[in-house]
Amino acid sequence: MTGVRALNVAVLGADDPLGTAFLRLLSERDVEFGEVFPLTLAETEGCATVRGEELPLLDVVGFDWSRVDVLVNASRAVAAELSERTAADAGCRILGLGRGAAGIARVSVEGALAIALQRVLAPVQAGAGLRAVNAVAMLPVAVAGEAGIAELAGQTRALFAMETVEPEAFPLQIAFNLIPQVGAVQADGGSHLEQDTAGELRQLLDNRDLAVSVTAVWAPMFYGAGVAVHASVAGDLDLESMRARFADLPGVTLMDTAVPGGVATPATDAQDSDAVFVSRVRAGADARHDLAMWLVFDVTTLEAARLVDGLENLIEK
Amino acid sequence: MTGVRALNVAVLGADDPLGTAFLRLLSERDVEFGEVFPLTLAETEGCATVRGEELPLLDVVGFDWSRVDVLVNASRAVAAELSERTAADAGCRILGLGRGAAGIARVSVEGALAIALQRVLAPVQAGAGLRAVNAVAMLPVAVAGEAGIAELAGQTRALFAMETVEPEAFPLQIAFNLIPQVGAVQADGGSHLEQDTAGELRQLLDNRDLAVSVTAVWAPMFYGAGVAVHASVAGDLDLESMRARFADLPGVTLMDTAVPGGVATPATDAQDSDAVFVSRVRAGADARHDLAMWLVFDVTTLEAARLVDGLENLIEK
Numbered sequence: 001m002t003g004v005r006a007l008n009v010a011v012l013g014a015d016d017p018l019g020t021a022f023l024r025l026l027s028e029r030d031v032e033f034g035e036v037f038p039l040t041l042a043e044t045e046g047c048a049t050v051r052g053e054e055l056p057l058l059d060v061v062g063f064d065w066s067r068v069d070v071l072v073n074a075s076r077a078v079a080a081e082l083s084e085r086t087a088a089d090a091g092c093r094i095l096g097l098g099r100g101a102a103g104i105a106r107v108s109v110e111g112a113l114a115i116a117l118q119r120v121l122a123p124v125q126a127g128a129g130l131r132a133v134n135a136v137a138m139l140p141v142a143v144a145g146e147a148g149i150a151e152l153a154g155q156t157r158a159l160f161a162m163e164t165v166e167p168e169a170f171p172l173q174i175a176f177n178l179i180p181q182v183g184a185v186q187a188d189g190g191s192h193l194e195q196d197t198a199g200e201l202r203q204l205l206d207n208r209d210l211a212v213s214v215t216a217v218w219a220p221m222f223y224g225a226g227v228a229v230h231a232s233v234a235g236d237l238d239l240e241s242m243r244a245r246f247a248d249l250p251g252v253t254l255m256d257t258a259v260p261g262g263v264a265t266p267a268t269d270a271q272d273s274d275a276v277f278v279s280r281v282r283a284g285a286d287a288r289h290d291l292a293m294w295l296v297f298d299v300t301t302l303e304a305a306r307l308v309d310g311l312e313n314l315i316e317k
Numbered sequence: 318m319t320g321v322r323a324l325n326v327a328v329l330g331a332d333d334p335l336g337t338a339f340l341r342l343l344s345e346r347d348v349e350f351g352e353v354f355p356l357t358l359a360e361t362e363g364c365a366t367v368r369g370e371e372l373p374l375l376d377v378v379g380f381d382w383s384r385v386d387v388l389v390n391a392s393r394a395v396a397a398e399l400s401e402r403t404a405a406d407a408g409c410r411i412l413g414l415g416r417g418a419a420g421i422a423r424v425s426v427e428g429a430l431a432i433a434l435q436r437v438l439a440p441v442q443a444g445a446g447l448r449a450v451n452a453v454a455m456l457p458v459a460v461a462g463e464a465g466i467a468e469l470a471g472q473t474r475a476l477f478a479m480e481t482v483e484p485e486a487f488p489l490q491i492a493f494n495l496i497p498q499v500g501a502v503q504a505d506g507g508s509h510l511e512q513d514t515a516g517e518l519r520q521l522l523d524n525r526d527l528a529v530s531v532t533a534v535w536a537p538m539f540y541g542a543g544v545a546v547h548a549s550v551a552g553d554l555d556l557e558s559m560r561a562r563f564a565d566l567p568g569v570t571l572m573d574t575a576v577p578g579g580v581a582t583p584a585t586d587a588q589d590s591d592a593v594f595v596s597r598v599r600a601g602a603d604a605r606h607d608l609a610m611w612l613v614f615d616v617t618t619l620e621a622a623r624l625v626d627g628l629e630n631l632i633e634k
Contacts, residue, residue, distance in 0.1 A: 132602045136453040136545040138495055138536075152493075156473060171577065176469075177584035178455055178536060178543040180597055180611040185574050189599025189609075211602035213609055215545045219455075219495060220537050226495040228453040228532045230547075257502050260488065267494035280497055282506025285449045285528035292506075292530055294497040 006034035007315055010068040010092070012083055013075030014038030014048040015057055016145035017223070018097075021304035022074050027051045031312050037068055041079050042146070065090035070314060072307060073100065075145065095310050097303060098196055109310045111193070112302040113137050113214070113227065114200035116276045116295055119252055121231060123245045124291060125205055129234035131289075132211040133201065138219040138226045139182060140266060142300050144169050152220055170218060179218040191216060224266025227295040230284045237291055239281060246278050255279040264296035274301045323351035324632055327385040327409070329400055330392030331355030331365040332374055333462035334540070335414075338621035339391050344368045348629050354385055358396050359463070382407035387631060389624060390417065392462065412627050414620060415513055426627045428510070429619040430454050430531070430544065431517035433593045433612055436569055438548060440562045441608060442522055446551035448606075449528040450518065454544045455536040456499060457583060459617050461486050469537055487535060496535040508533060541583025544612040547601045554608055556600060563595050572596040581613035591618045 013019040015038070023038070027050055038048035040057045047054040060083050065071075071087040073080050073096030081101040084094050088104040095107045110118075117135055124130055141148035147169040155165045155175035165173050172179050183191045190198075198212040219226070246254040253275045256262045264270075264277035277296040284290025330336040332355070340355065344367055355365035357374040364371040377400050382388075388404040390397050390413030398418040401411050405421040412424045427435075434452055441447055458465035464486040472482045472492035482490050489496050500508040507515075515529040536543070563571040570592045573579045581587075581594035594613040601607025 134451055134547050134602060138455070138534075153477075157477065160470075160474065172580070172582050173584050175584075176538050177582050178538065179580065179582055180543065180545070181574070181580045185597070189574070189597060211607075213547060213602035213607065215597075215609060215611070217455075217543065217545070217611075221493050221495065226497065226534065228497070228534070228545075230451050230530060257498070257506070263489070263496065263498045265489050265494050265496055267490050267492075280502070280506060280532075285451060285530035290528075290530065292532060294532070294534075 006032050007069040008035040008037070008067060009033050009311070010037040010039055010063070010071045010087070011048075012039045012060060012071060012073045012080055013041065013077070013145065015040045015042060015044055015046060016075055017142045017149065017300045018145070018303055019074035020048065021300045022072065022307050023048055023050050025304050025308045026311070029308060029312070031308070031315065033311075033315065035067070037063070039063060041075060041077055065092055068092055070095060070311065072311060073097065074307060076143070077145065093314060095307065095314060097307070099192065107310055107314055109303070109306045110200040110204060111197060112225070112297060112299040113197045113216070114204060115302055115306060116227065116297045117201050117229065118204035119249070119276050120229070120246065120278055120293065120295060121201075121205060123249060124231055124233060124242065125207065127242065127245065128237060130205065130207060130210060130231060131234050132232040134213050134230040135197075136215045136217070136228045138178070138217050138221070140219065140221040140223050140225055140299060141174060142223045143182070149222060152222065174218055174220055176220060180215065182216040182218055221266045223298050223300055224270030224296055225299050226266050229293050229295060231291045232286070233289050233291065236288055237283065239283060242291065243281050246281065251275055253277045254281075264294065266296050270296050270298040272301055273298055274305045323349050324386040325352040325354070325384060326350050326387045326389060326628065327354040327356055327380070327404070328365075329356045329377060329388060329390045329397055330358065330394070330462065332357045332359060332361055332363060333392055334459045334466065334617045335462070335620055336391035337365065338617045339389065339624050340365055340367050342621050342625045343628070346625060346629070348625070348632065350628070350632060352384070354380070356380060358392060358394055382409055385409055387412060387628065389628060390414065391624060393460070394462065410631060412624065412631060414624070416509065424627055424631055426620070426623045427517040427521060428514060429542070429614060429616040430514045430533070431521060432619055432623060433544065433614045434514075434518050434546065435521035436566070436593050437546070437563065437595055437610065437612060438518075438522060440566060441548055441550060441559065442524065444559065444562065445554060447522065447524060447527060447548060448551050449549040451530050451547040452514075452544055453532045453534070454542060455495070455534050455538070456542050457536065457538040457540050457616060458491060459540045460499070466539060469539065473537075491535055491537055493537060497532065499533040499535055507531075538583045540615050540617055541587030541613055542616050543583050546610050546612060548608045549603070550606050550608065553605055554600065556598060559608065560598050563598065568592055570594045571598070581611065583613050587613050587615040589618055590615055591622045
């Protein structure tokens with residue numbers, strides 16, 4: 001890239017956990033980029049740290065998009081989609097999570113749930129032929145950004161103080177509760193996140209006919225997710241060889257349930273790791289063809305790493 | 318029963334949420350019983366309320382079993398099984414949750430998870446023929462008794478005060494976490510609770526060949542449980558007629574996801590109710606044969622009601 005001007009990058013949601021993790025990983029890697037503009041949707045004051053330097057957060061409203069070449073959208077807020085469109089109209093290239101704004105050219109990165117499922121299901125598919133996947137995902141509040149984290153902490157304190165609790169970031173009380181609806185539910189009964197995860201997983205596994213059912217539930221946890229996975233395979237299931245595969249799989253940490261404390265949990269294992277922790281590998285309803293397992297991973301770290309990979313690809317092209 | 322002495326009843330775990338709820342429901346119903354002895358395993362002082370009267374808690378160690386005709390075991394503690402055996406040897410009849418002590422005559426009541434599943438799956442089975450059930454249950458700490466409730470509250474406070482957290486009632490930190498292991502895991506990878514629920518569900522549905530997979534996870538909630546259920550049926554699935562059946566089903570409350578806040582959650586719906594709340598009724602991985610739904614119920618109230626029914630049957634025989 002000698003002689004070529006390094007690309008300037010705007011990061012939308014730089015004050016959210018995902019944006020912060022993205023900037024941290026980007027600073028650690030050897031990616032050649034120019035100026036960085038940390039953008040906020042929240043009209044908050046503050047700074048973001050990039051390559052050891054403190055940069056003031058900029059309000060996305062009124063931002064001059066001609067200053068940047070790439071917009072990295074690290075926010076899941078609906079308002080962020082409007083900014084994608086404005087940036088695209090101004091000639092920026094767009095990189096972001098999930099489906100993003102409709103009708104614009106965009107490099108889309110899969111969500112952590114699809115990535116984690118793909119990582120453990122790829123060897124299952126290779127070994128025994130994958131037919132159907134049922135995933136029940138318990139998602140942490142970090143997926144709703146800084147506002148989600150503040151709401152869980154604030155509501156928990158308020159309940160202990162016997163104060164009433166008004167939900168804002170979530171549709172209902174999240175403290176000491178589960179909300180089985182992540183984003184709006186569509187006509188077929190699924191949410192965008194559930195539908196997108198199913199589509200992303202089929203694509204990542206290169207298996208267009210795979211039957212996938214995803215249920216996503218908000219759970220009162222901060223960063224780590226837990227997922228109960230059931231997979232149906234065409235061939236005969238060999239649990240021992242499956243465990244042996246997991247033990248050798250890059251990006252996967254197999255935990256032994258027979259050891260006390262040997263189950264993976266969101267708060268004790270996932271934090272700040274980009275590994276997928278697997279435990280309780282066992283037979284499902286049909287012992288010959290059904291595999292059940294429990295996954296844990298840090299949503300933010302996994303997605304931030306994927307966004308950095310995406311930016312690196314985009315810069316090198 | 319005129320002329321027959323009313324039966325004296327000991328309640329083990331009378332200081333636990335389940336025992337307390339059992340005594341409350343028993344007092345409300347028109348059951349003819351004699352003296353009540355509230356027993357504790359915890360060596361705690363205090364009282365239990367029976368028919369408006371405060372009775373002191375009695376230590377189960379050294380209790381004179383000849384004073385009672387029936388032991389109602391409302392505790393899931395392993396130590397409670399020893400008391401069942403002692404009471405049985407002394408000539409008591411035993412009523413309790415789950416499998417209880419091996420090798421003694423006993424009236425066993427199904428756990429709330431199997432009851433809730435049966436209630437919504439019975440019409441599915443009648444309508445379309447049930448083939449397989451996958452249930453991922455997120456259980457509240459009340460299932461671990463008063464000690465579980467105290468641990469969630471205490472750990473949450475300690476984490477906010479930046480203090481370290483030592484797990485006792487649970488194998489790992491429960492505050493802001495999920496623990497995918499309820500009781501010890503057996504050789505086949507399942508826990509007793511998971512195995513028992515599968516067996517109880519087959520029995521309740523009178524379907525010995527039903528393929529059932531249960532995953533039980535501790536979640537940081539107090540009383541209500543949330544369960545993601547996937548059911549495979551033999552016939553064709555008609556979601557609209559299924560919803561219509563749920564809307565008319567006794568003991569079931571169908572919630573409409575299209576309404577804001579119209580999803581059932583453990584903290585906002587279940588508490589102190591013996592209904593099973595159903596929402597997010599939709600198609601699963603195979604739209605023709607797979608049904609997905611979300612259940613919420615109060616574990617304690619559901620099990621207490623079943624124990625009262627069990628005692629009533631036992632007294633009337």
